[in-house]
Amino acid sequence: MSIPILDLQGALSRGGPRSAEVARQLRAAAVGSGFFYVRNHGVAAQQVARQFELARQLLEDVPPGTRERLDMKNSPTLRGYERLGAQTLDLDAKPDLKESFYCGMAYPADHPYVRAGYQTYGGNQWPAQVPQAPAVCEAYIRSLLALARRLMQLLALSLALPEDYFDGTSESPMVTLRMLRYPAHPPDADQHTFGAGAHTDWGAITILAQDSHGGLEVCMPDGTWADATPIDGCFVVNLGDMIPRWTNGLYHSNPHRVRNRHSSGRPRFSVPFFYEPDYMARIEAVPGTVPAGEQPRFTPCTAGEHLAEMYRRTYGKPAEGTPA
Template sequence: MTIPVIDLTDALRPGGARNAEVARQIRAAGEATGFFYVIHHGLDAELLARQFEVAEAVLNLPEADKEAIALKHSKAARGYECIGSQTLDANARPDVKESFYCGIEYPPEHPYVQRGYYSYGANQWPAGLPWVRGQSLAYTEAMCALAQRLMQLMALSLDLPEDYFDHTHGNPMVTLRMIRYPAHPADADERTFGAGAHTDWGAVTLLAQDAWGGLEVQMPDGSWVEATPIEGSLVINLGDMIPRWTNGRYHSNPHRVRNTRSGGAPRYSIPFFYTPDYMARVEAVPGSVPEGTAPRYAPCTVGEHLQEMYRKTYGLQAA
């Protein structure tokens, strides 16, 4: 089994000539692994390239400058995270990667900020790099629009109205994460990964990766397949909310990263995690629960689902 490539030509707008065809392809991918590439996705190549420049600029700052914007200084989970801070696979060693997080800048008076909901609030920006903010916010806006379009195509793939999920997009809980993976340690054992095996927590992840590769996806039979970089593509994977919404019909499969192919160079990747409104309800969509059976997952809000995932990974209580 391989990871399919889906061409979004003529499917980026409601009424697109290829909407039905693309929806069928998304259905097949969702029922298999929840992973697929997209090409001709409408994102400007220069915008993508500039975001990698942001990642390199921020993550190569002196340690003191990165520490000044560390996650511990943010109530909104925005800022720098050092190597070893996260262990995505509980059976592996701490992940060999460092990250910078940012997202939509919700103002202090926004009700979700007032309530202290996790990841809603201000970003932390590095001193001396004034261009980083504007570029990252432009990238976030473009990725948000594409993620919402993918949610519309996913609705079509489930034989639902194209706008079925639109009401969940009011105040999306998005995270733009720039990651730097140093070369895989020479003395690493089999429990050492750049990112340990895990599933993503939200609705859909849009990943831009550099040319080195290193991402691996677990197939239904338990084997691991490389998500080899394809120039101009994004790797899309469905997060854990999608099995909840589809009653297990669509999958959120494990994936992991090892930077063993770069010849000692660092690997950069930029995942964009799209999660709907914190208060949006996540429950089995119409037609997904066979008559006479109960849903496989209990209904919950987006926030309730994510609270549990943060506790499992970080031991944190998310507001």
């Protein structure tokens, strides 16, 4: 089994001539692994390259002491630096061999969600050594948010819903940009050692830029693990845990993991963009996904409630500003 490639040429705008065709391809991917590549996605190669260079600067050039002072635990929005081994995505594995830098959309201080202290709404932490970081990340977030919103429209079409069905859930979206650095996989690593342990993503859509080394592995529907080999000019897209809730289990959010085994000892960098809808967006089975006479498989919730539960599972406590 392989991960399909969706060409967005002619489907990047509402009513595009290939929108229905791409929506059918998206449906086939979504009921399978929940993973697919996208090409002709509208994001310039130079912008992606600039984001990788920024990731390198933040995680290699900024002095370790400065990075530690910017630890995400010091931020009410959990933005900033995450040290090596701070996260364990697979609870049956060892701590993840990765470090990262988180940021998100810069909502104004008077936004009601910022005033309420909701997770992902608020300020970022930046090192003075990389003054261009805020502008570079904000530009990248704008580009990837436009792509994520378009993918949600294609997802609506794939479910035989109006193209704008999900538009209202994206007024004040929760958006996280994460820049990741994986050291080389240890030559003596055991079966419980990963750069990122097997996990599913929490939100709606993840759009991943990965460097040329590879290392991402996807659990396919038959239970085998497949390499998500880097393809020039393509992002890897996967559906997060909100999508099964929205589709009553029809569409899948499959496990994936990372092992940096193909880089000849060099670090691997990746830049995932996590799109989640508005904090108060209702996540419940959409029309046409619950068979007649049956009850929905998932309890309806808000996107914020879903996020709080995911933080409980991974970090053992709710994020600041999320329901207890």
